Amino acid sequence: MSYNLLKGKRGIIFGALDEHSIAWKTAERVHEEGGKFVLTNAPIALRMGQINELAEKTNAEIIPADATKMEDLENLVEKATEILGGKLDFVLHSIGMSVNVRKGKHYTEQNYDWTHKGWDVSAVSFHKTMNVLYNKDAMNEWGSIVALTYMAAQRVFPDYNDMADNKAYLESIARSFGYFFGRDKKVRVNTISQSPTPTTAGKGVKGFGGFISYADKMSPLGNATAIDCANYTITLFSDLTKRVTLQNLYNDGGFSNVGVSDGVIEAFEEE
Numbered sequence: 256m257s258y259n260l261l262k263g264k265r266g267i268i269f270g271a272l273d274e275h276s277i278a279w280k281t282a283e284r285v286h287e288e289g290g291k292f293v294l295t296n297a298p299i300a301l302r303m304g305q306i307n308e309l310a311e312k313t314n315a316e317i318i319p320a321d322a323t324k325m326e327d328l329e330n331l332v333e334k335a336t337e338i339l340g341g342k343l344d345f346v347l348h349s350i351g352m353s354v355n356v357r358k359g360k361h362y363t364e365q366n367y368d369w370t371h372k373g374w375d376v377s378a379v380s381f382h383k384t385m386n387v388l389y390n391k392d393a394m395n396e397w398g399s400i401v402a403l404t405y406m407a408a409q410r411v412f413p414d415y416n417d418m419a420d421n422k423a424y425l426e427s428i429a430r431s432f433g434y435f436f437g438r439d440k441k442v443r444v445n446t447i448s449q450s451p452t453p454t455t456a457g458k459g460v461k462g463f464g465g466f467i468s469y470a471d472k473m474s475p476l477g478n479a480t481a482i483d484c485a486n487y488t489i490t491l492f493s494d495l496t497k498r499v500t501l502q503n504l505y506n507d508g509g510f511s512n513v514g515v516s517d518g519v520i521e522a523f524e525e526e
């Protein structure tokens with residue numbers, strides 16, 4: 256269902272890799288709600304080609320950008336405002352990657368070059384993106400910037416590895432940069448803390464199958480899907496949430512406030 260919530264709004268969506276990506280679902284929903292946008296991803300991800308299908312479907316142009324490179328981000332923001340015909344109203348940062356996770360390095364014995372790379376991609380890229388948007392004065396007043404995160408920033412999920420630390424850093428950047436963006440430009444900055452979701456990044460976490468079923472059993476409303484996340488993001492891009500800022504917002508079916516659920520007790524009950 257469409258409510259025209261984003262009619263006339265312009266933005267940039269980072270991180271649509273394939274149809275499972277949270278950013279992919281978000282792009283589809285933004286399009287349905289009347290928003291116009293540019294799609295972007297790292298050049299290597301674009302070579303996989305699937306994003307062209309999304310671009311066609313949503314009448315979007317694609318601009319490659321490695322989100323760790325300032326010159327790429329500067330080019331992206333300049334071109335996006337040109338193509339879309341004005342300043343931006345929304346930006347989705349949907350980027351995450353840990354080399355330690357990918358290569359199966361345990362948290363207690365990280366390769367710090369990989370740690371640094373993952374931190375730059377998953378967390379500092381959000382600072383760099385906002386730096387460019389802020390200094391180029393590329394956002395309209397009452398615009399909205401959202402990044403995606405996970406509850407491992409607050410609690411221990413052992414196999415989430417260094418991504419837990421990256422997410423804690425990302426959430427802190429949202430608050431710190433969000434302060435200046437709010438004060439100086441009337442732009443809001445929030446993070447959405449999403450349930451485990453079966454995407455390329457999600458499934459890369461060891462034991463993901465058990466992990467996602469456990470979260471589902473623990474959540475009174477069940478896990479939030481990628482589409483649920485897209486819908487929540489739409490509300491944060493809309494004018495209905497103008498003074499929500501500096502928040503880490505849980506989209507997790509209630510998981511974050513549950514100690515234990517009946518379903519989990521049953522699974523562990525001894526005869």
Ligand SMILES: NC(=O)c1ccc[n+]([C@@H]2O[C@H](COP(=O)([O-])OP(=O)(O)OC[C@H]3O[C@@H](n4cnc5c(N)ncnc54)[C@H](O)[C@@H]3O)[C@@H](O)[C@H]2O)c1
Nearest residue numbers: 270272276277300322350351403404451452454455456457
């Ligand atoms: N899937 C989950 O369980 C889950 C849960 C909570 C939060 N998140 C977060 O949601 C966001 C989106 O992930 P997803 O689950 O849709 O997986 P995904 O693998 O579909 O998306 C991750 C994206 O990051 C992009 N990326 C990696 N390095 C980049 C770089 N240098 N520059 C630009 N883009 C780069 C990838 O190309 C990919 O499109 C991530 O921040 C992730 O941590 C995911």
